[in-house]
Amino acid sequence: MGGVWVWIEQHDGKAAGASWEAVGVGRRLADALGEKVTALVFGHNAAALGSEAIKRGADSALVCDDETLADFRVDPVASLLSALAKQHGPSVIMAGATTRGTDVMGPAAVDLDAGVVADVVEIEVERERIVASRPVYAGKLIARATIPAGVQMFTLRGRAFPAPAVDEARTGAVEAVSPVRAEGDITTKVTSFEVRGGEVSLTEAAIVVAGGRGVGGPEGFEPLRELAGVLGAALGASRATVDAGWIPYEYQVGQTGKVVSPDLYIAAGVSGAVQHQAGMRTSKVIVAINKDADAPIFRLARYGIAGDLFQVVPALTAAFRKRLGK
Amino acid sequence: MRIVVCTKETPDTAAKVEVSADGSVSWGDAPLVINPWDEYAVEEALQLKDRGASGITVLAAGTEVTRDALRHALAMGCDDAVLVDDPTLEQADTLLVSKALAAAVRKVDDVGIVLCGRTTTDGGSGLTPVQIGRWLGWSTLTYVSRVLAVDFAAGKITVERLLEEGRQVVESPLPVVISVVKEINEPRYPSFMGIRKAGKAEIPVWSAADLGLEGVAQVQWGAVSAPVTRDVQCEMITAVSVEEAADRLAEKLIADKVV
Ligand SMILES: Cc1cc2nc3c(=O)[nH]c(=O)nc-3n(C[C@H](O)[C@H](O)[C@H](O)COP(=O)(O)OP(=O)(O)OC[C@H]3O[C@@H](n4cnc5c(N)ncnc54)[C@H](O)[C@@H]3O)c2cc1C
Ligand SMILES: Nc1ncnc2c1ncn2[C@@H]1O[C@H](COP(=O)(O)O)[C@@H](O)[C@H]1O
Numbered sequence: 001m002g003g004v005w006v007w008i009e010q011h012d013g014k015a016a017g018a019s020w021e022a023v024g025v026g027r028r029l030a031d032a033l034g035e036k037v038t039a040l041v042f043g044h045n046a047a048a049l050g051s052e053a054i055k056r057g058a059d060s061a062l063v064c065d066d067e068t069l070a071d072f073r074v075d076p077v078a079s080l081l082s083a084l085a086k087q088h089g090p091s092v093i094m095a096g097a098t099t100r101g102t103d104v105m106g107p108a109a110v111d112l113d114a115g116v117v118a119d120v121v122e123i124e125v126e127r128e129r130i131v132a133s134r135p136v137y138a139g140k141l142i143a144r145a146t147i148p149a150g151v152q153m154f155t156l157r158g159r160a161f162p163a164p165a166v167d168e169a170r171t172g173a174v175e176a177v178s179p180v181r182a183e184g185d186i187t188t189k190v191t192s193f194e195v196r197g198g199e200v201s202l203t204e205a206a207i208v209v210a211g212g213r214g215v216g217g218p219e220g221f222e223p224l225r226e227l228a229g230v231l232g233a234a235l236g237a238s239r240a241t242v243d244a245g246w247i248p249y250e251y252q253v254g255q256t257g258k259v260v261s262p263d264l265y266i267a268a269g270v271s272g273a274v275q276h277q278a279g280m281r282t283s284k285v286i287v288a289i290n291k292d293a294d295a296p297i298f299r300l301a302r303y304g305i306a307g308d309l310f311q312v313v314p315a316l317t318a319a320f321r322k323r324l325g326k
Numbered sequence: 327m328r329i330v331v332c333t334k335e336t337p338d339t340a341a342k343v344e345v346s347a348d349g350s351v352s353w354g355d356a357p358l359v360i361n362p363w364d365e366y367a368v369e370e371a372l373q374l375k376d377r378g379a380s381g382i383t384v385l386a387a388g389t390e391v392t393r394d395a396l397r398h399a400l401a402m403g404c405d406d407a408v409l410v411d412d413p414t415l416e417q418a419d420t421l422l423v424s425k426a427l428a429a430a431v432r433k434v435d436d437v438g439i440v441l442c443g444r445t446t447t448d449g450g451s452g453l454t455p456v457q458i459g460r461w462l463g464w465s466t467l468t469y470v471s472r473v474l475a476v477d478f479a480a481g482k483i484t485v486e487r488l489l490e491e492g493r494q495v496v497e498s499p500l501p502v503v504i505s506v507v508k509e510i511n512e513p514r515y516p517s518f519m520g521i522r523k524a525g526k527a528e529i530p531v532w533s534a535a536d537l538g539l540e541g542v543a544q545v546q547w548g549a550v551s552a553p554v555t556r557d558v559q560c561e562m563i564t565a566v567s568v569e570e571a572a573d574r575l576a577e578k579l580i581a582d583k584v585v
Contacts, residue, residue: 142553
């Protein structure tokens with residue numbers, strides 16, 4: 001009994017960045033607690049992720065490869081997770097604080113009558129106990145929490161922890177497990193999945209280039225897209241531009257959009273309202289480009305250029321092209 | 327079939343939230359408002375009523391201060407409201423809150439859909455909707471951006487969900503728990519008549535005993551603190567030409583190893 005478990009979220013056989021970050025955290029906690037790390041991979045044709053998890057720091061993996069798990073659906077995944085946990089009795093279960101991570105950990109916690117601390121940004125072992133910290137009030141405060149009894153469950157905010165590298169020398173046991181739900185017991189059916197074409201995922205991106213009302217219209221995002229292309233960055237947007245219908249909601253950063261924490265966040269034509277800050281405040285380096293030198297965004301930024309984004313952004317694209325040899 | 331909308335109150339998003347000397351959280355005289363995400367859930371409930379639902383009950387687990395959020399939902403057009411209020415819920419975690427809400431949903435007749443917001447803007451985790459669904463044993467569809475089809479008579483619903491990599495279309499039988507994202511609709515403003523009606527509405531209170539609720543919170547919340555503020559001094563980059571300023575910025579970002 002005991003052990004630190006990490007649920008590996010995957011789509012099309014590719015793991016979510018937050019899952020590898022959780023493996024890294026799991027390794028650190030397990031070493032401090034004197035326990036082992038087990039990775040859980042549930043899917044169809046995704047079994048290779050079991051050995052990858054070991055190479056990234058897990059001691060072993062439990063892999064369920066089944067057709068019922070091909071499309072992501074909550075019940076078969078959460079039920080399998082809680083059934084295995086009841087059987088093996090881990091002390092800790094972690095996942096990324098992603099849409100799927102939340103969907104799976106919530107119901108599994110109900111099955112296990114366990115506490116979950118969501119959206120964790122710091123986690124340590126203090127006197128044999130795990131203490132987790134998470135932002136509350138849209139990042140305006142940080143709260144600490146413990147789970148004194150039962151299984152301790154945590155979802156970890158993406159990019160809050162480093163992703164462990166692959167160590168080819170690491171080995172461990174990969175055990176196959178069976179699903180607990182047959183297709184006939186699963187009430188939901190996925191009828192289609194429309195993938196967004198070839199873009200960098202906003203929450204996983206190391207660099208985000210975001211546009212605000214200053215872009216002036218849907219076409220105003222074009223120079224930002226070009227800069228993002230050169231930097232391998234994801235495109236983001238303020239709510240004002242989403243509400244205006246200039247760009248779809250998926251791109252919205254902020255309190256009622258996505259929370260991102262990239263190494264570099266370039267905000268162009270964004271004023272920096274508190275609700276926007278809630279989604280990007282923890283970025284490592286923030287660059288502000290705004291016509292108005294008094295805009296609040298400059299108070300968060302490490303670097304700023306007061307100027308017209310339609311001149312500054314293309315110039316920046318050209319500068320990076322030259323310096324990066326692209 | 328009825329719809330239940332779950333909501334709670336949160337400090338206004340522009341409020342300056344601070345930790346007082348005694349460790350309690352305060353937000354000055356900023357108002358408590360309905361959790362912004364829940365306005366989309368309320369609006370969707372109203373639209374689903376136009377699509378054949380029989381009525382809408384708004385449900386909140388909270389305290390007396392939660393009544394304004396319930397009244398806001400009533401003023402938007404919901405039919406009735408219930409407040410779940412019990413001292414045992416004061417230090418609750420999502421496990422216990424969702425258990426209380428699920429028990430309250432069971433007390434409402436003929437519920438087809440429970441609607442929630444995507445998350446709460448104060449202590450939000452997005453866990454409550456999936457956990458309500460699990461306690462009820464109903465399927466839960468989170469991050470819904472469109473209700474593509476709903477048939478209350480046949481007990482079926484088809485929705486579009488927003489996941490990290492794209493849009494998933496899912497079918498489910500009713501009853502179901504749904505959480506909605508902002509894209510789903512444009513919430514209406516409460517009407518003058520609605521506000522008057524909501525002001526007069528009786529809002530019953532259900533206690534843990536009324537719900538037969540047992541269980542304890544598993545998460546123990548400790549100290550709350552202000553985030554470590556990084557001492558960022560913005561370095562304004564000026565140069566004779568835009569090209570030169572851009573080039574200097576690029577150089578700095580590469581030197582900082584963030585590009
Ligand atoms: C409950 C609630 C939730 C919210 N959630 C979010 C959220 O999740 N995300 C979010 O972003 N907002 C959110 N908001 C909205 C937020 O309060 C602001 O209204 C919004 O962020 C403003 O967007 P903006 O910065 O693009 O626009 P504005 O505030 O209008 O700023 C535009 C900026 O562009 C600059 N500008 C104009 N032209 C140029 C140019 N050519 N070159 C350079 N600069 C230029 C201007 O100087 C200005 O600073 C929320 C609000 C509420 C009430
Ligand atoms: N105390 C509560 N009472 C009623 N509904 C709630 C409560 N807490 C959360 N919810 C619902 O669950 C959603 C997600 O909340 P959370 O899990 O706190 O992020 C909210 O948008 C509400 O619809």
